Amino acid sequence: MNTTDRATVLPLGHQGRRHRTFRVLPGFSLTMGVTLAYLSLIVLIPLSAAFLRSGSLGPRQFWHVVTAPRVLASLRLSFGASLVAALVNAVFGFIIAWALTRRRFPMRRMFDAIIDLPFALPTAVAGIALTALYSSNGWIGRWLEPLGIKVAYTPVGVVVALCFIGLPFVVRTLQPVLADLDREVERAAETLGASGVQTFRWVVLPAVWPALLTGCALAFSRSVGEYGSVIFIAGNVPMVSEIAPLMIMTKLEQYQYADATAIAVVMLLASFGLMLLINGLQLWTQRRQRTRS
């Protein structure tokens, strides 16, 4: 758009002027100093406290804490349910992103805006609302109960809450990529006799694959640490429906700070690993987008 035009045109046309009038803008040391100070005070120093504190445990004790059966079960649930939710959202998030970019239907803008609801609705509100819907006398739960499906107070409830939380990440990552995708290529594939499934498999999917992975990784990363929307519907039965962030909370309430910190460090390391992975995926997506356009 405008800004890119300017960026590519001006340096050539105004090169002489640029050299004559080029001045470094003021305020670098002030703004950089404030940025680094605030970042250190709010984020870096407190986060390092977690790592330093867990060091006081010693490696054997640390291992003993994080491999305790109840802790392992909670980690398995947090990571497992997040993975299932990310996969469910990969399918439905793709269909929704496709419908919003390719179809015209009444109230499309409203549906588009509501995608961000999980992001704007406070997690505690989402938590009690989902619990009310899926408990055995709730609007949805009462239909599932006769079928033998229990959602509230089971691991299925955890997955439902994480599907809710993760959806915008998948849809919002896919939407711009699908919008940029040249529809002529899809039409050409169809003209050449490809079925809808074939066009999807060989034309659309290869193009959106990096974005789909990025969206799922973002949703997964958010889900692993999610607390508010999950604890109400989960029921929090030890070994069954107790998520890892709640495990940290429980240890804290019992004043077992070192244990809580050990679990936190395991989750932090996983989060940082995911963050690096997501950064890599985003670079890949951007590079693909650039070579395409």
Place this chain on the structure above:
Amino acid sequence: MTPARLPASLAGNLLLIVALLYLGVLVALPLVVVFVEALAKGGTAYLAALSDPDTRSALRLTLLVASVTVPLNLVFGVTASWAIAKFDFRGKNMLITLIDLPFAVSPVIAGLIYVLVFGARGWFGPWLTAHNIHIIFAVPGIILATIFVTFPFVARELIPLMQAQGTEEEQTAISLGASGWQAFRHVTLPNIRWGLLYGVLLCNARAMGEFGAVSVVSGHIRGLTNTLPLHIEILHNEYNPVAAFSSASILALLALVTLIAKALLERRHPELRSGIAQRA
């Protein structure tokens, strides 16, 4: 191998229905149920629940926390994006990643790290106790934890916006004799005001709705350190659905207003949308 091939339009319509059903059941229904449950016993019960003194003090605390958190992160966001977008230096990508860090941290861990620093058994615990300063299980801790979880919102909105705008206009202003502050005030600020508003909107929604991080550091003292989301949890655990959903309806309204304002901003300024996609 596809079985009986569906006409493209029929398949498309089926997929559209699936998409709208998933959105309706998974996303829209929770919002609807909040208001239905809040009004389940009628408007009088709803208003009675909202006029409860504990609910009011929880709402007051939530507003207080947001009114401290949002301006601080706003100033930080503008400062950081000026340094990052207008200058070249080594380690820029590293710095952006570090600013993003709070998005990757579980809210519970965000609360935990402040307990480790300021709690009774934390780094500064003994000193704080000796000087009778309360941070954990008090309002300052709630504000700190909220600052942490909303830390990247404004900065991450402004950095790509200011990077795309470049430095030409500011340089011209300065070559015409403007001071750095004047260049920022009269050139940069008008250029970024919508991005700023967008970032503030999202930052505020999260600040008022934060639950996990605040839950760790609050101590849950009714009327003193209970924010609205924590108050909802207490009411829910007391099997008082009308009161819990009445309080929840205030936050749900906030979410609705945020969504509508966000959609209106995106319609007028589509460039804002590209930023948010990467981290929703």
